[in-house]
Every structure is written in structure tokens, then in C-alpha cells.
Amino acid sequence: MADLTIVYFAWVREAxxxxxxQVARPAPTASVADLVATxxxxxxxxxxxxxxxxxxxxxxxxRFVPLDSLIGDAREVALFPPVTGG
Amino acid sequence: xxxxxxxxxxFDVAAELAALEALxxxxxxxxxxxxxxxxxxxxxxxxHYPAMTQxxxxxxxxxxxxxxxxxxxxxxxxxGRLEPGARIVFVGTASRHRTxxxxxxxxxxxxxxxxxxxxxxxxxxxxxxxxxxxxxxDEAKAQGWKS
Numbered sequence: 118m119a120d121l122t123i124v125y126f127a128w129v130r131e132a133x134x135x136x137x138x139q140v141a142r143p144a145p146t147a148s149v150a151d152l153v154a155t156x157x158x159x160x161x162x163x164x165x166x167x168x169x170x171x172x173x174x175x176x177x178x179x180r181f182v183p184l185d186s187l188i189g190d191a192r193e194v195a196l197f198p199p200v201t202g203g
Numbered sequence: 204x205x206x207x208x209x210x211x212x213x214f215d216v217a218a219e220l221a222a223l224e225a226l227x228x229x230x231x232x233x234x235x236x237x238x239x240x241x242x243x244x245x246x247x248x249x250x251h252y253p254a255m256t257q258x259x260x261x262x263x264x265x266x267x268x269x270x271x272x273x274x275x276x277x278x279x280x281x282x283g284r285l286e287p288g289a290r291i292v293f294v295g296t297a298s299r300h301r302t303x304x305x306x307x308x309x310x311x312x313x314x315x316x317x318x319x320x321x322x323x324x325x326x327x328x329x330x331x332x333x334x335x336x337x338x339x340x341d342e343a344k345a346q347g348w349k350s
Contacts, residue, residue: 198322
């Protein structure tokens with residue numbers, strides 16, 4: 118199956134230093150939280166941005182989801198802080 | 204009428220209201236959000252999730268249309284760098300019933316704050332910057348519509 122695209126926004130994007138990347142598709146049993154934990158082990162900006170999952174929100178294929186949602190065959194996972202529009 | 208616009212450009216509030224008034228319902232409510240220049244703020248930078256924003260705002264508008272008898276809804280949200288005094292967001296609703304127009308307008312702006320993928324970064328005169336933190340109060344307001 119194709120790689121997974123991850124997109125980052127706001128201070129998550131700034132800490133990581135990129136707005137998107139491709140990663141090898143995680144196991145079918147992997148949740149967004151599992152992906153976040155794996156990425157955080159890269160250290161540096163990843164650890165800074167993703168080390169505290171309680172500060173994060175997520176979307177799978179452009180729909181908001183809880184972090185414990187399974188990634189499954191999604192094409193895109195987005196990681197970002199709580200939204201502040203309006 | 205359903206109008207959703209996610210844009211960098213400013214918008215004309217009078218023209219938006221006129222379009223809602225022209226629907227003939229007799230009642231139009233609106234909210235306009237404007238950048239405040241508090242605490243030496245020189246600009247607000249609005250980032251969004253382009254692949255998601257339009258669809259998500261349509262979902263929010265559809266929720267309002269399902270809950271209230273509305274003849275029209277307009278939601279405009281800007282992105283990019285906005286200076287104090289600049290308009291950020293517009294929500295307008297038209298109905299034959301004032302309660303429907305007013306309540307749906309409040310609902311829409313509350314949900315735009317908690318359920319639309321936008322993030323605000325503040326730029327201050329000294330060059331400092333700060334991402335705006337989500338307010339628990341805003342989340343509670345949006346949740347209030349869900350109960």
C-alpha cells in the first residue's frame with residue numbers, strides 16, 4: 118500500500134520544520150496516537166511538537182478524529198494544536 | 204442560499220447583508236469578527252488546512268440548516284496576515300423568524316471557533332510572536348450546542 122502523508126499545522130509545523138512528509142504506512146492496528154509516539158522518538162523538533170499528545174488534535178483524510186482512531190488505509194493524517202479560528 | 208468563502212481578500216459586509224435581505228425572509232442576523240490591536244499586536248496571521256477547510260465549513264453550515272428554518276447562510280473566513288481593524292470572519296443568516304436567525308448566527312460563530320481548521324498567530328510590535336491558545340470557554344460554548 119502507498120505511503121502515508123502526514124501534514125502539520127501551526128506550532129506543530131514550526132517545531133518540526135516542515136509542513137508535510139511521507140512515511141512508511143504503519144501497521145493496520147496503529148492509531149494516530151501510535152504514529153505520534155513513533156514520530157516523537159525522532160527527537161529534536163519532533164519530540165518538542167509531539168511529546169505531549171494531550172496538546173494535539175488530529176484529522177484523518179480531512180476529518181477531525183480522536184487520537185485513538187485507527188489510521189487504517191487513510192491517505193492523509195494531519196497533526197495540529199486545538200483550532201483557534203473565528 | 205448557502206455561501207461559504209475561504210479567502211485572503213477582504214469582503215463587503217453591506218453587500219453580504221444585502222444578498223441575505225434580498226431573500227425576502229424579513230429577518231437577517233450577522234456577526235463580523237475584527238482583529239483587535241490589544242497589547243501591541245501589529246498583525247494576526249491566520250493559517251488553515253486548505254484541503255479540509257471548505258468541506259468542514261460546509262458541514263457546519265449544513266448543521267445550522269438542519270436545526271433552524273433558514274432561507275440563507277453566508278460564512279466568510281479570511282486567512283493570511285491581517286492587521287488591527289481588519290475583518291476576519293463574517294457569519295450571516297436569513298430567516299422568516301428572528302429567533303432562528305439570531306440563534307443560528309450564534310451557533311455558527313461558536314462552531315467556527317471550535318470546529319473549523321484555522322490557527323491564529325499573533326505578531327507584536329517588538330517582533331515577538333505567539334500562537335493563540337484555544338480557550339476552554341470557546342470549546343464549552345460549542346459543546347453547549349451539541350447537548
